Amino acid sequence: MVTTTDKKIKHPEIWEILEKVKDPEIPVISVVDLGIIRAVVKENGKVIITITPTYSGCPAMSVIRLEVTTALLDEGYQNIEIVTVLHPAWTTKWMSEKGKKALREYGIAPPLDDQADEIELFGEMPAIQCPHCGSMNTKMTNKFGSTPCKSLHQCQDCLEPFDYFKCH
Numbered sequence: 276m277v278t279t280t281d282k283k284i285k286h287p288e289i290w291e292i293l294e295k296v297k298d299p300e301i302p303v304i305s306v307v308d309l310g311i312i313r314a315v316v317k318e319n320g321k322v323i324i325t326i327t328p329t330y331s332g333c334p335a336m337s338v339i340r341l342e343v344t345t346a347l348l349d350e351g352y353q354n355i356e357i358v359t360v361l362h363p364a365w366t367t368k369w370m371s372e373k374g375k376k377a378l379r380e381y382g383i384a385p386p387l388d389d390q391a392d393e394i395e396l397f398g399e400m401p402a403i404q405c406p407h408c409g410s411m412n413t414k415m416t417n418k419f420g421s422t423p424c425k426s427l428h429q430c431q432d433c434l435e436p437f438d439y440f441k442c443h
């Protein structure tokens with residue numbers, strides 16, 4: 276399996292720039308840690324970045340494309356192409372551990388790995404751990420949180436509301 280880390284070996288200078296581009300909805304996580312940058316290719320002086328959105332209708336995508344382009348332009352790259360690839364679909368497994376940690380610290384419960392598909396299938400949410408106090412005693416209060424990619428939950432112990440990053 277080719278991991279993001281393996282891919283970075285090829286054009287580390289580009290990945291380094293991309294690491295600075297944050298998700299417009301969650302400013303603590305970079306597009307690289309989110310796992311949506313699928314490939315970086317240099318071809319005849321052109322930089323081609325392949326992006327897979329967290330879900331096909333993600334409204335943040337146009338902003339992300341623009342920010343990736345701007346970041347590269349700022350570093351002197353002029354010939355840039357952003358390619359959007361929807362298949363295979365983004366999975367939470369592409370999110371880095373660093374990214375998940377950053378989400379928790381920001382107060383958003385990171386996506387669960389394997390159970391995520393079952394949630395979709397059976398329509399039931401497993402217990403999501405509260406990012407504030409670590410309690411598993413939480414409940415979903417709204418299927419859609421501040422963005423369609425998140426659902427809103429509340430901790431029954433510390434009573435803090437929090438977002439769960441559910442897209443995959």
Ligand SMILES: [Zn+2]
Binds near residue numbers: 408430431
């Ligand atoms: Zn709590």
